[in-house]
Amino acid sequence: MYALSFMYPTETGVDFNWDHYTSVHLPLGAGLTKKLMGHNIKQMIVQRVRGAGEPGNDAPYYVLCHAMFDTKEEVDKFSTLFSYPEAKTRLTQDWPKYTPHDPEAIVSEWIVMDNIDEMISRFENELEPAEPASATAA
Template sequence: MFALAFLYPSAPGHVFDVEHWRNVHLPLGLGLTDKHLGVRPRRIMLLGPTWGGDLQRDGAQLGGIAIVMFDERKDVERFATLFEFQEAAERLGADFQNYTAGAPNILVADIHDVREIDEMIDRFKRQEAQAGQ
């Protein structure tokens, strides 16, 4: 799988508005993606609002992260061109101020879904036992 992540900035005192993102911005973005590109993601995940490592909201470098997942690399690459369409750039760009502290940065990546948690812990325990720890 492949993903395009929107890395939404944080700002002191600003909390990422998940409800607006989910109920207004996401349907707008999906509709414009379908209209202009004809691609649909397999899944979307939102991490947010976020806290920093100090467990304080103002300690987070990002206000939220939206991860849009596709089965095919060609689809994520196509999706990355959405803002080349004037309508999408204008409508989505104008909405940022309604839920986030600023325009997001974009990151495209392969997805590696690690599910072998128990096996990895068992491997660690075996290594520890062999090392006598």
């Protein structure tokens, strides 16, 4: 699975407008992708960072949004969305309505590691040091 992830930097004392982001910006991005590129984003996984932007919390981002795709070709195509003038204009003009900074973006491959039982078994049988012999032997 592949993702284009958008990361929204924090600023102490400044709020991220979650309602605008989820009710306007995300539908705008999904709709422009369909309209201009002719394909859908498979899903969006949105991470909302707890306490971001609050004094004393040094979380670097308010939100990370991962637009997910099945193939490298799909994510590579989606990464060109801002080459369409309508998408670039409408999306960048919307940013100040919910975030104080332009988002950062990266493309990545996601690998789900769901073999937890196997990992724990390897830890217990191969990676955990053997218990030392008792020091109280007669």
